[in-house]
Amino acid sequence: MVPIAAGLALASKMGKKDGISLAFIGDGTLGEGILYETMNIASKWNIPILIICENNYYAQSTKQELNLSGDIVKRAECFDIKVFKSNTWELEQLFNNAKESINYVRTNGKPAFHLVDTYRLNAHSKGDDYRDKSEIEMYYRKDPLNVFRNTNPDLYQELLNEIDKELDAVIEEETEKFAEIRIDEYYDNPEGGEESEYIWKEPDEIEIRQSDLIYSFFKEEMRKNEQVVFIGEDVLAPYGGAFKISKDLSTEFPERVLTTPISEAAITGISNGLALAGYRPFLEIMFGDFITLCLDQVLNHSVKFFHMYNKRVNCPIVLRTPMGGRRGYGPTHSQTLDKLLLCIDNIKVISLNSLTDPRPIYKSILENEKNPVIVIENKADYAKKITKANVENYKFELAYVRNYPIVRIRPIVSRPTATIVTYGGMSSIVVDCIATLFYEYDVKAEVIILSKIKPVDYDEIIRSTNVTGHLFVVEEGSACNGIGSEIIASVLERTENRIYARRIASVPVPVPANKKLEEEVLTNRRNIIQVIGGVFKC
Amino acid sequence: MLVLQEIFVPQESVNDEFVRISKLYFKSGDYVNSGQAILEFETSKVNVCIDSEFDGYIEFFCKEGDELRVGELICRIYDSMPCTDSKDNYHIKNDTENHDEIETIYSKAALELIESSKINKAVFQGRDLVNVDDVKNVIKNTGHVKEDRNLQKEQIFDNDEIEYKTLSNIKRSEINNFLDAGNVTSTVYLYLDVKESYSPDNTNNYLLSVVVLEVFKLLKKYPELNAFFSGDGIAYYKSIKIGMAIDAGYGLKVVKLPDLEGKTVSEVENEIFRAIKKYLRNKLSIDDITGSTFTISDMSNEGVAFFSPLVSSKQSAVLGISGFDEKLRRYTVSLTFDHRVTEGRKATMFLKELIESINCYF
Numbered sequence: 001m002v003p004i005a006a007g008l009a010l011a012s013k014m015g016k017k018d019g020i021s022l023a024f025i026g027d028g029t030l031g032e033g034i035l036y037e038t039m040n041i042a043s044k045w046n047i048p049i050l051i052i053c054e055n056n057y058y059a060q061s062t063k064q065e066l067n068l069s070g071d072i073v074k075r076a077e078c079f080d081i082k083v084f085k086s087n088t089w090e091l092e093q094l095f096n097n098a099k100e101s102i103n104y105v106r107t108n109g110k111p112a113f114h115l116v117d118t119y120r121l122n123a124h125s126k127g128d129d130y131r132d133k134s135e136i137e138m139y140y141r142k143d144p145l146n147v148f149r150n151t152n153p154d155l156y157q158e159l160l161n162e163i164d165k166e167l168d169a170v171i172e173e174e175t176e177k178f179a180e181i182r183i184d185e186y187y188d189n190p191e192g193g194e195e196s197e198y199i200w201k202e203p204d205e206i207e208i209r210q211s212d213l214i215y216s217f218f219k220e221e222m223r224k225n226e227q228v229v230f231i232g233e234d235v236l237a238p239y240g241g242a243f244k245i246s247k248d249l250s251t252e253f254p255e256r257v258l259t260t261p262i263s264e265a266a267i268t269g270i271s272n273g274l275a276l277a278g279y280r281p282f283l284e285i286m287f288g289d290f291i292t293l294c295l296d297q298v299l300n301h302s303v304k305f306f307h308m309y310n311k312r313v314n315c316p317i318v319l320r321t322p323m324g325g326r327r328g329y330g331p332t333h334s335q336t337l338d339k340l341l342l343c344i345d346n347i348k349v350i351s352l353n354s355l356t357d358p359r360p361i362y363k364s365i366l367e368n369e370k371n372p373v374i375v376i377e378n379k380a381d382y383a384k385k386i387t388k389a390n391v392e393n394y395k396f397e398l399a400y401v402r403n404y405p406i407v408r409i410r411p412i413v414s415r416p417t418a419t420i421v422t423y424g425g426m427s428s429i430v431v432d433c434i435a436t437l438f439y440e441y442d443v444k445a446e447v448i449i450l451s452k453i454k455p456v457d458y459d460e461i462i463r464s465t466n467v468t469g470h471l472f473v474v475e476e477g478s479a480c481n482g483i484g485s486e487i488i489a490s491v492l493e494r495t496e497n498r499i500y501a502r503r504i505a506s507v508p509v510p511v512p513a514n515k516k517l518e519e520e521v522l523t524n525r526r527n528i529i530q531v532i533g534g535v536f537k538c
Numbered sequence: 539m540l541v542l543q544e545i546f547v548p549q550e551s552v553n554d555e556f557v558r559i560s561k562l563y564f565k566s567g568d569y570v571n572s573g574q575a576i577l578e579f580e581t582s583k584v585n586v587c588i589d590s591e592f593d594g595y596i597e598f599f600c601k602e603g604d605e606l607r608v609g610e611l612i613c614r615i616y617d618s619m620p621c622t623d624s625k626d627n628y629h630i631k632n633d634t635e636n637h638d639e640i641e642t643i644y645s646k647a648a649l650e651l652i653e654s655s656k657i658n659k660a661v662f663q664g665r666d667l668v669n670v671d672d673v674k675n676v677i678k679n680t681g682h683v684k685e686d687r688n689l690q691k692e693q694i695f696d697n698d699e700i701e702y703k704t705l706s707n708i709k710r711s712e713i714n715n716f717l718d719a720g721n722v723t724s725t726v727y728l729y730l731d732v733k734e735s736y737s738p739d740n741t742n743n744y745l746l747s748v749v750v751l752e753v754f755k756l757l758k759k760y761p762e763l764n765a766f767f768s769g770d771g772i773a774y775y776k777s778i779k780i781g782m783a784i785d786a787g788y789g790l791k792v793v794k795l796p797d798l799e800g801k802t803v804s805e806v807e808n809e810i811f812r813a814i815k816k817y818l819r820n821k822l823s824i825d826d827i828t829g830s831t832f833t834i835s836d837m838s839n840e841g842v843a844f845f846s847p848l849v850s851s852k853q854s855a856v857l858g859i860s861g862f863d864e865k866l867r868r869y870t871v872s873l874t875f876d877h878r879v880t881e882g883r884k885a886t887m888f889l890k891e892l893i894e895s896i897n898c899y900f
Contacts, residue, residue, distance in 0.1 A: 393643050393666035412640065412666040415541070442645045442669035469820065498787065500819060 002029070002051065003038040003266045004301060006111075007273015009049040013109065014229075014255065014279070020048040020105045021273075028059030030068060030075065034296075037266030042111040043079040044261070050105045051076075051113050056120045061130055076113035087117035091144055119143075178310060186307065198460060200397040200408065203388065206357055211382040214245050214352075217359045218282070221366060222253050228366070229274060230257045231267055232284030242286045243322055243382050264293035268319070272302050275317040280366060288323030288376065289335050302372040303346040314370040322379040324425040324476055325522050329379075330513030336477035336506070338424075341374050342454050342486060349454035351376040353427035354384040356398065356405050356451055364403040376453075378425030378476075389431045389447075401457045407449035408460065409434065416446035418532060419464040421487055422474040423450040426523060430474050433528045441533035453483055461487065462494050471501040472532055476523055479505035504531050542592040542789055543615040546675060547579070547606045549661050557581050559604045559612070566597045570615065577612065590615055592789065609661035609676060617787070645669040651677075674824060704771035713878045722767075725846035725874040726882060728889045731867060732900050738838065738862040745869075746836045746859070747807040750780055752895045753857060754798045757832060760880075760888050763855040764831050767878040772854075781830025782810065783847065784817050791817060792850060794830040803899075838862060844870040854879040857892075 002023045009021035029035055030053070042049050055072065057064045076083045084101045086094040094116065101114045119139040123129035129136075140146060149156040206213070222228045230246055236259045240247035250257035260267045264285060271281035285291055298319070305315045325334035341349050350365070350373060352358045358377075365373050389396040389409050397408045409431060410416055418437075422430045427449045437443040446464050450456060465471045471491055473484035484503030492499060507521045547557050561578040564570055570590045577598075578587045590596070594615040600606055642662050644652065647670045652659060661676055662668045705713070713722075738745070757764045757778045765774040781792040793813040798806060816822050833856040835847040841861040849856050855875040862869055871893065875885045 393640060414665065414667045414672075415544075417669075417671075438643065438667055438669065439645050442647055442671070444667050444669065498818065 001269075001301075002035055002049075003041075003269025003297070004273040004276070006038050006042050006047050006049050006266075007270035007275075008277050009042075009047045009273070010045065010270060011274050011277030011279055013046075013048055014274075015277075018106055020050060020102065022050050022052060022102075024052045024054065026059070027053060027055040027057065027064060027068065027072070029053070030072065031059065034263075034265045034269065036075070036079075037261070037263035038269065039076065039079045039081060039111065039113075040261055041263060041266055041270065043081050045258075046109050047111055048105045048109050049111045050101055051111065053113065053115050055115055055117050058120065058124070058131070060124045061128060072115055073113075076115075082110070082112045084112060084114040085117075086114065088119075089142055089144060198399045198401060198406075200399045202396060203355075203357070203398045203407075205388055206386040209383055209385055210352065210354060210358060210377075211243060211245055213386065214358050214362070214377070215247050215249070217362045218246070218249055219252070221363070222249065222256060225280065225366070226256075227278060227280045228256065229271075229279050229281045230284070231260060231271055231281055232258075233260055233262055233267075233286050235259045235284060241284060243377075243379060245284065245320075245382075264290050265297060268294040268297035268317075269301070271317045271319075272297055272305075272315055275302075275315045276305065276313055280316060280318070282318045282320060285319060285321035287329075287333050288321045288337055289332050291319070291321050291337060291374075292340070294319060295340070298347070298372060298374070299344055303344060306371055307346070315372060316370050317372045318365055318369075319372075319374045320377060321374070322377045322382070324378040324380055325511045325518055326380045326425075328513055328515045328518060331510035334511040334518070336424075336475070338376055338453065338475075339477055339482040341376075342483055343481075346371060347454065348373045348452060349376065350374070350404065350451055351424040351453050352378065352381065353407070353424055353449055353451065354378075354381040354386060355389055355396075355407050355427055355431070355449060357386055360400075361404060361451055368403050376424060380425050381428070384428065389434075391431065391434045394434060399460075401460070402452070404452040404457075406451065406457065406460055407447075409445075409447040409449075411444050411446070414444050416464065416468050417442075417444045418446070418470040418472060418536070419461065419468045420445050420447045420472045420474060420532070421450065421461055422447065423453050423483070424476065426474050426476050429523075429525055430528060433525055433532075436529055437532055440529070441536050443532055443536050445532075456483075456487060456490065458487075458490055458494060462491055465491055465499055466495055466497050469497065469499060470535065471499055472504055473502075474504045474523060474528055476506060478508035479503040480508060500535065502531060502535065504528055541614050542594045542617055543590065544675065545576070545588060545612045545614070547608050547610050547612055548586075549608045549658070549676070555660065556605045556607055557586075559600050559602055559606060560585065562598060562602050564596050564598075568596055570594065570596050579606075579612075588612075594618075607664060610664060640664065640666050643667050648673050699776055701774045701776060702768075702771055703774065710770060722877050723849055723874050724877050724882060724885075725872050726885050726889055727844060727846075727870055727872045728886075728893055729866075730869040730871050730893050730896060732869070734867070736867070736900055743807050743810045744803070745838065746782075746834075747803050747810055748896055748899045749836075749857070749859060749871075749892075750782070750795065750810065750834060751798060751801065751803055751806045752892055753832065753834060754778055754780055756888060756892055756895070759891075760884065762880040762884065763873075763875065763888060765854045765879055766852045767854065767876055768852075772879050773852075775831040777831070779829060779831045781833040781850070781853075782813060783833055783835040784814060786814070786818065788817065788820060791822060791827050792830055792833055793817060793822060793826055794828070833857070835859070838869060844872065846872045846874045849874055849876055855885070 002025060005021040005023035012019035053072065059067050073083050082104060084097040086097040088094060097114060101112045105112050121136065121140055121143060218230060230249055232241060235241045235246040235257060236250040237248040246257060267283060271283045274281040285294060302315050302317050305313050323336045323338065338349060338351065348369065350361060352361065352375065391409060393412050394409050395412050398405050420430055430447055434445050434447065437445050446468060448461055448464060471488060473487045475482055475484050479485065482505060484505055488501040488503065504523055504527065506523045509521060511521055512518050557579040559577060560580050563575055563577060570576060572590055572593050574590050575587050576590050576596065578585055592615050594617050596613055596615050598613045599611050606612065642665050648668050651670055651673045655677055657673065657676060665672065761774050764778050765772050780795045780798065782795060783790060783792050795809050795813060816826065832853060833850050835856060836859045837845060838859045838861055844860040845858055847856045847858045855873055858872040858874065860870040871889065873885050873889045
């Protein structure tokens, strides 16, 4: 939560407001890496956040001496963050420091760290207290609230009643409003609602590189919309991002193009905070392989705020990241990890391809999405020009379904005999198979290219599969528990027809750097043709 | 919604490029029964009537008076009512567009079949992609009509597969009497009783396998049931190839089983299983569905009380197995035969002998 608090504070700063964030942590949190990522960024960017560390010497049940090395104060000081020290037994100093630290953060626009020594009088949760009884007893007697209760019992009771009354009123109000909430009020099925009509059109020829189109989307939208923020590693001009998406954006929008340390977890959290505050952060994760470092923030926070806070807040964070191989980048920079994202509830996952203009996709995300979206770009597609699929006697069409494009390539007249569903970097490779599949194997393919891969819009896939009776899903990741499994299962649930289905996916092994071997490991033209052709060969 | 049958304009004569649709007996959305006449068209010489091969809902892509090119789609028959909204039948909509400017692309195998069958490529004009199935369709559509008309004139000679015997004058005049009556087939029925312990639910294809195997053995004794009538004689097959009628949603197909000589029941069971699998995966080759010499139609799973299947072309008999009668604990087995080739007494003998040998298994 600390990076989220930092994000909210950053939003306040960017909006020239004087709000600051207060993040309360325990000494147990000092074991989390994201805290240090955030302190580093907060100090570097002068984010007005006050981190209050309640140091009670125990992390759940474990004594601090078993968990903590060095000095807590030095941990903050090494980031050049001012530290205030107090404890809960000397109240005057505590109150003074609280006031002073808040003023410091607000007037200087800088982070501060307030270390408050204290002691927990009760168990961490319920009956899990194994601490020394005499130690607890000693602190119990010393505790200022207990001391106050013993010396001024009447006043104590009066104040306690007031506080209880106030809390009861709040709880009652909320209960009245929301206790009877129904499941259909709580859960909006993203696949439900009005089904949009499929209007198939032949798209225009664009002939511009995909990376330039993504760049031009940001250039245009950042001019129009001051809430759009571009965040990522190495994104400043002249370098302009590892894949040159941000190019010179930082020159025109120095306040809203934020280059970050190598701290994927913290920058995801900070983006969460910005999104909660009404900004539209577009976070670039340099390689899709690093998305795992963001997952805690996405899985445990981004996707939950809306429901956790009773639909009164939205967190429209957008993560963009390139996945895929074929550039010889080896095992740690070539993976297709979309399957990890597809299993997250309450998220949309979009995958760009080289047949579809990415600008309307991003525009739709900006205009329509109120909850988290992850966009997978494919590094092999960046340099490709967005083109039509030119396959002789096949028709290339595009329809917008629930705001996102689906591409369809089908025989002009003939009834197709095989449905091939694909997305992302595999799209152009599959298109490249169509003519051979027909000439060599008699297969009249109907190819459906998705851009929104979670949730998938199934109508068109089912319509086509019911016609052909054959469904193939081609993916660049490995097959186990991937999108192929999901699509095939979902289609089978929704049709009464007998369907022959196959997944075509990569070998489940780390992607090798050896170019020739990499080509063998990743789903490629040859094995697509072999598998589909093999099914149809009598 | 499955397409059961697609009807294209057949090539009726070498000279005709176009035909005129003279009569549609149904309108789109109507239910048609197998064997019913669907439409008529005129070529420069004759009127041709086309029948439905399936029960289903029809959709026309032309109207009366339309001039259609040879090879063009006339209608489709579906297993359920075709939807009229654009989402489900966008292809159909597009099919009616004019695609004459398209340069047809042929698959490698289609080209080979066109070459070997000596088909005029012009029949495919307006098509985008032509694969082997498209070529087979044309062969089927054009060949089918020709076969009916020319059957009587077809000259059959002895070859590796067939031994041909011309009929005596007496037999020939007898046949002419049948023909005048308009019917050449007849059916005999017998019951196959089974023991108390037998349950049709747990047998899979065991019963069918036994029947197939015993028919195979018995046909050696009854060569006239492994033959067909042609011209003025009977063609006897030299080998026995059992065809199994399957209809599980992808259209009725008679799948030829391999040579069963020396096979055990469980081996036959495997062959049947393999054939059904091939059917369900739509992987039947033209060889799989041609060349059978005797057909068995097993409707025992369909709860049919009794039925008599039609005799396939170039065969003289077909065996039908009806549904199991729980009360009377029996199946009805039928043999429909071509009266020009054999007669009721022989057919009954065959059926009796067959049932005796099947009884040994149960």
